[in-house]
Amino acid sequence: MQLSREQLIRAYRQMKTIREFEERLHTEIQTGQIAGFTHLYAGQEAVAVGVCENLTNEDYIISTHRGHGHCIAKGCDVRAMMKELFGRRDGLCKGKGGSMHIADVSKGMLGANGIVGAGAPIAVGAAISAKLDGNGRVSVTFSGDGACNQGTTFEAMNMAVVLKVPVIFVFENNHYSEHTGHKYAVGSGDIAARAEAFGMRVWRGNGSDFFDTDQIMREVVEYCRTTGLPAAVELDTERFFGHFEGDPQRYRGAGEVNRLRQERDCLTAFRAAVVSANLLDDAQLDGIDVEVLKLIDDAVADARVAPPPEASQVLEDVYISY
Amino acid sequence: MANLTMREAVNLTLHQEMARDSNVIVLGEDVVGGMGTAGGPEAIGGIWKATIGLYDKFGAGRVLDTPISEAAIIGAAAGAALTGKRPVAELMFADFIGVCLDQIWNQIAKFRYMFGGRTRCPVVIRITYGAGVNAAAQHSQAPYALMTAIPGIKVVMPATPADAKGLLTTAIRDDDPVLFFEHKALYAIKGEVPDGDYMIPFGHAKLVREGKDATIVTCGQMVGFAERAADALARDGIACDVLDLRTTSPLDEEAILDSVEMTGRLVIVDESPPRCSLASDISGIVGNQAFAALKAPIEMVTAPHSPVPFARELEKAYLPSPAGIEAAVRKTLGYRSERRG
Numbered sequence: 331m332q333l334s335r336e337q338l339i340r341a342y343r344q345m346k347t348i349r350e351f352e353e354r355l356h357t358e359i360q361t362g363q364i365a366g367f368t369h370l371y372a373g374q375e376a377v378a379v380g381v382c383e384n385l386t387n388e389d390y391i392i393s394t395h396r397g398h399g400h401c402i403a404k405g406c407d408v409r410a411m412m413k414e415l416f417g418r419r420d421g422l423c424k425g426k427g428g429s430m431h432i433a434d435v436s437k438g439m440l441g442a443n444g445i446v447g448a449g450a451p452i453a454v455g456a457a458i459s460a461k462l463d464g465n466g467r468v469s470v471t472f473s474g475d476g477a478c479n480q481g482t483t484f485e486a487m488n489m490a491v492v493l494k495v496p497v498i499f500v501f502e503n504n505h506y507s508e509h510t511g512h513k514y515a516v517g518s519g520d521i522a523a524r525a526e527a528f529g530m531r532v533w534r535g536n537g538s539d540f541f542d543t544d545q546i547m548r549e550v551v552e553y554c555r556t557t558g559l560p561a562a563v564e565l566d567t568e569r570f571f572g573h574f575e576g577d578p579q580r581y582r583g584a585g586e587v588n589r590l591r592q593e594r595d596c597l598t599a600f601r602a603a604v605v606s607a608n609l610l611d612d613a614q615l616d617g618i619d620v621e622v623l624k625l626i627d628d629a630v631a632d633a634r635v636a637p638p639p640e641a642s643q644v645l646e647d648v649y650i651s652y
Numbered sequence: 653m654a655n656l657t658m659r660e661a662v663n664l665t666l667h668q669e670m671a672r673d674s675n676v677i678v679l680g681e682d683v684v685g686g687m688g689t690a691g692g693p694e695a696i697g698g699i700w701k702a703t704i705g706l707y708d709k710f711g712a713g714r715v716l717d718t719p720i721s722e723a724a725i726i727g728a729a730a731g732a733a734l735t736g737k738r739p740v741a742e743l744m745f746a747d748f749i750g751v752c753l754d755q756i757w758n759q760i761a762k763f764r765y766m767f768g769g770r771t772r773c774p775v776v777i778r779i780t781y782g783a784g785v786n787a788a789a790q791h792s793q794a795p796y797a798l799m800t801a802i803p804g805i806k807v808v809m810p811a812t813p814a815d816a817k818g819l820l821t822t823a824i825r826d827d828d829p830v831l832f833f834e835h836k837a838l839y840a841i842k843g844e845v846p847d848g849d850y851m852i853p854f855g856h857a858k859l860v861r862e863g864k865d866a867t868i869v870t871c872g873q874m875v876g877f878a879e880r881a882a883d884a885l886a887r888d889g890i891a892c893d894v895l896d897l898r899t900t901s902p903l904d905e906e907a908i909l910d911s912v913e914m915t916g917r918l919v920i921v922d923e924s925p926p927r928c929s930l931a932s933d934i935s936g937i938v939g940n941q942a943f944a945a946l947k948a949p950i951e952m953v954t955a956p957h958s959p960v961p962f963a964r965e966l967e968k969a970y971l972p973s974p975a976g977i978e979a980a981v982r983k984t985l986g987y988r989s990e991r992r993g
Contacts, residue, residue, distance in 0.1 A: 390731075390735060392731070421768070422768065423766060423767050423768035423770070424768030424769065425768070426765055426766055426767070426768045426769075427766040427767060427768060431762075431766035431767070433766070433767045433770075433771070434767075434770070435734060435767065435770060435771040436770070440731065440734050440735075441763070441766070441767060443759075444758070445754055445758050445759070448727065448754055448755065448758065448759055450724075450727070451723060451724040451725075451726070451727020451728050451730075451731065451755065452727045452728070452730050452731035452734070452755075452759065453731055454724060454727065454728045454731060455727060455728035455729060455730055455731020455732035455733070455734070455735070455737075455739070456731040456732065456734065456735045457731075458677070458679075458716065458728060458731070458732045458737070459731070459732050459735035459736055459737050460735070461713070462677065462713050462714065462737070463736070469731070481723065482723045482724065482727065482754075485719075485721035485723055485724035485727075486724050486727065486728075488719055488721065488724075489718060489719055489721055489724045489725075489728065492718070492719055493716060493718070646769060647764050647765050647768065647769030648764070648765055648803050648804055649764070649804065649806075649828045650764070650772060650827040650828050651826075651827070651828070652806075652828070652855075652902050
């Protein structure tokens with residue numbers, strides 16, 4: 331392990347924040363206070379954090395409909411995010427975006443996206459900017475095993491190779507595109523092989539293991555920054571909740587989710603690894619847990635009482651000038 | 653002033669704006685042309701020649717020749733715009749909006765709103781459109797009304813070379829996304845184009861003929877058709893206001909209402925089919941806001957509710973004609989006397 335103590339603490343805190351954010355949303359949604367469609371990221375934290383810990387504030391990411399984890403990992407304000415999900419006036423997007431469009435471009439987070447597969451071409455555009463500005467930035471697009479079947483993803487991969495721009499296609503294979511298994515929907519079953527066929531270097535890794543993801547992403551980001559070329563990574567991971575909140579998940583096997591939470595929890599694995607290697611101890615990690623829970627408690631308490639938007643704001647920000 | 657074709661005016665404007673602002677980039681299929689061939693870059697010079705010379709002058713970094721991947725072209729333009737560039741993407745035919753509609757409709761048009769006003773997406777998409785050159789159903793449509801219906805984007809349609817320069821300059825410098833429709837049958841028309849910096853504000857219709865008897869509202873290729881109709885009517889002593897909308901989003905409702913309140917008679921000429929069209933939309937606005945001023949029912953001269961046909965005779969039957977516009981004006985003028993009779 332090459333990570334410093336500070337880096338380890340930070341990575342754990344980020345993953346734990348995502349987990350608690352999502353677990354709390356799962357219960358808050360049941361109270362009826364949060365409207366709309368919400369897709370939770372719990373289980374996949376090691377991917378978002380393993381990727382974003384290797385990026386700078388200035389690098390770009392574009393996310394998916396399952397975007398809260400990417401947002402938090404890229405440094406978006408957790409309290410403003412919670413207010414956004416509650417549809418509040420001073421939410422991260424003034425209550426205009428909600429879960430599926432949450433964004434903070436000032437943090438290089440170019441948005442969650444409600445259209446599966448829409449993000450990859452947009453990430454190519456951000457990489458065009460980075461190449462033209464010569465600032466060494468890279469652009470990352472997160473896609474699932476669902477988006478990997480969209481034509482836009484293929485177009486974007488080909489264009490990235492043709493234009494030679496530093497975009498990283500991160501495929502989070504959580505084995506479900508909505509309610510359909512990847513063994514059914516991904517023809518060859520091998521997403522990275524597809525990317526490779528477009529002419530870019532690819533990596534494969536365990537997306538439920540922060541250390542594996544982090545190690546791979548260090549190599550990938552270094553490769554893209556130095557060559558200016560695209561690359562792809564397929565990370566095997568698990569989704570602990572349904573496709574959306576309220577999904578009865580009848581497609582899951584008996585006891586599947588409990589087994590995944592026992593065997594493939596990136597937070598449990600992280601804790602076991604750092605404690606057994608004497609890098610951090612349980613007391614330190616427990617302390618972080620307490621701080622994270624307080625942050626989420628405070629964010630929810632704030633969001634509950636925050637004022638909603640005024641009806642007159644419906645027409646704000648359609649255009650800059652019209 | 654220089655006497656230029658619309659194609660030359662577009663090309664000149666792209667050169668001027670790329671020279672003025674290093675953040676302006678151009679991308680699209682064959683905007684360079686000849687890449688990866690024995691002939692080499694610029695062997696084609698752009699399918700419409702509107703982008704000719706840009707690659708030589710500004711280089712591969714700012715003039716990006718792309719694969720045939722419309723969704724990725726428009727998506728890449730969106731991403732570049734979110735990250736500080738002013739991309740001008742070329743969509744070779746308006747019909748290809750069908751291939752990249754998501755990026756226009758769900759992405760570019762909505763970023764600013766969805767992100768709570770905390771970003772801008774200054775994309776220009778240059779779109780070649782329209783019937784009249786026997787390109788048939790998938791290369792001749794005029795889908796500007798579909799785009800006008802989308803909040804968050806602006807829709808611009810020059811009818812002259814001068815307007816092409818003035819409106820394209822404004823489009824490229826605008827901080828909102830703009831769809832810039834260039835009619836393929838107008839690329840070769842010539843006209844005087846102002847030198848230097850020339851901007852035309854959006855949302856201001858141009859009165860191209862003046863008359864108190866009837867109002868003709870139109871845009872794009874139909875402006876020239878309406879002018880011919882108005883000139884023929886003038887020979888019979890009938891004087892028409894002809895309004896070139898220039899932009900359909902924003903729409904200069906005031907100019908339309910002011911003219912109709914004076915003439916009391918309205919003919920709307922629209923190159924698209926009639927259902928849920930620009931013509932029906934303007935008809936609704938006028939019916940709603942200037943009902944008392946109308947002396948006759950509103951006439952709509954549009955394409956029929958059909959795809960664009962191939963054969964010369966059929967395409968001629970499809971497109972609105974100067975004669976059809978003239979007949980519609982005469983019909984509105986005859987309305988009261990018919991009732992009296």
